[in-house]
Amino acid sequence: MQSQKDFILEVVQRSHRHLTAEQILVLARQQKPRIAVGTVYRNLSALCQEGRLRSVDIPGSPAIYDATLSEHDHLVCRRCGKLRDVTMPPELLSLLRDATGEDVNAYSLNISYICPECREAER
Ligand SMILES: [Zn+2]
Numbered sequence: 515m516q517s518q519k520d521f522i523l524e525v526v527q528r529s530h531r532h533l534t535a536e537q538i539l540v541l542a543r544q545q546k547p548r549i550a551v552g553t554v555y556r557n558l559s560a561l562c563q564e565g566r567l568r569s570v571d572i573p574g575s576p577a578i579y580d581a582t583l584s585e586h587d588h589l590v591c592r593r594c595g596k597l598r599d600v601t602m603p604p605e606l607l608s609l610l611r612d613a614t615g616e617d618v619n620a621y622s623l624n625i626s627y628i629c630p631e632c633r634e635a636e637r
Pocket residue numbers: 591592593594595596628629630631632
């Protein structure tokens with residue numbers, strides 16, 4: 515039988531989106547209506563610790579879970595909070611090293627913008 519943990523991982527992977535724990539709970543309950551909130555939260559943090567899920571910290575909003583583990587950064591819509599994956603050029607790391615004078619080895623970027631859907635809705 516599939517473990518609850520694998521089930522929750524699969525829910526996030528299959529959505530192809532960036533989801534909050536609350537959104538994951540809603541999706542999980544479509545298949546397992548009786549799954550407990552605590553089970554979902556507990557397994558999400560275990561999956562992050564095991565490196566099978568990534569969590570994205572956006573100031574002022576709940577943690578967002580991401581099943582895409584390859585190196586990438588995020589564009590964050592200021593209006594709706596939706597995330598879009600972006601890959602920065604490798605030169606950025608050397609720019610950061612030059613700018614800080616330190617042997618920087620990693621960074622994480624959340625770039626604020628207004629997404630095309632929100633821009634469209636504003637017209
Ligand atoms: Zn938006």
